[in-house]
Amino acid sequence: MRRKSASASESKIQVPERALIQRINRALALRGEKILRSRPLRGKTFRGKPVYPPVGRFYRVSAKERAILARDVDLVAVAHELELLHPWEVCEAQVPTEA
Numbered sequence: 001m002r003r004k005s006a007s008a009s010e011s012k013i014q015v016p017e018r019a020l021i022q023r024i025n026r027a028l029a030l031r032g033e034k035i036l037r038s039r040p041l042r043g044k045t046f047r048g049k050p051v052y053p054p055v056g057r058f059y060r061v062s063a064k065e066r067a068i069l070a071r072d073v074d075l076v077a078v079a080h081e082l083e084l085l086h087p088w089e090v091c092e093a094q095v096p097t098e099a
Contacts, residue, residue, distance in 0.1 A: 012090040020075050020091055021058075023084045032064045035073060 025034045035058055040050030056072030075093075079085045 012088055014092045015085065015089050016092045017075065020079055020085070024075065024078055024082065027082045027084060028060075033060055033062050033069060035060055035075070035078070 021035055021037065028034050037058055038053050038055055040052055044051035054071070055068060058073040058075055059068055060070040060073050060078075061067065062069050076085070076091050079091070085091070
């Protein structure tokens, strides 16, 4: 019988941000909603990071009403709310990079 190493049981599969957006949008399409990604403002940075418009990096819109429903949407929180991320998955953007 093979034993799992501690690191194998704790490892999580990384889900790309784009794939997570697609999962969320498929679920929200039933309600006539979707998540959009805004582009950073051209030539604007703050402490080396891009600056986004007032709606934030991600925002939720209603296709029917043509209105913004939520600003500064947290993809991971929405994915957990809609039960789209499995316990063994983590969003690629959340994984800390090693220096």
